[in-house]
Amino acid sequence: MITLTGYIHVPADRLEAVSAALPAHIALTRAEPGCLSFEVTPDHAQPGRFTVSERFIDRAAFDAHQARAGTSPWAEVTAGIPRHYTIEEIEG
Known part of the structure; x- marks a missing residue:
């Protein structure tokens, strides 16, 4: 499992x-x-601060999310805004 926590x-x-x-x-x-x-x-x-918490079943699902989100309208509207995230891979 992959978790991402932090804030924007x-x-x-x-x-x-x-x-x-x-x-x-x-x-x-x-x-x-x-x-x-x-x-x-x-x-x-x-x-202005938003707390972010994500959990994905595995690295492939997380990577697919990052790829999709990186080319989405969300990426455009938040371009240049620093993220403060910690990503952790948990072996199950």
């Missing part, structure tokens, strides 16, 4: 566009083969 901190001037694109990104990711869970939630203590 969206600048105030891009928050509206990112928030608008988020529901489609979540729905598309959750529909991907091998996606076990995918959560992106606002951090109410820090405006």
Whole structure:
């Protein structure tokens, strides 16, 4: 299993566009083969910060997600926004 945890901190001037694109990104990711869970939630203590938690069944499913997401409208709307993620592979 592959897990990704961390956050993305969206600048105030891009928050509206990112928030608008988020529901489609979540729905598309959750529909991907091998996606076990995918959560992106606002951090109410820090405006603009979204906590990210992902679990994929294996490296192939995670890599497929990264490839799809990397060429998606989500990638366009979040281009240049730094991500702060930790990726861990868990042997089962």
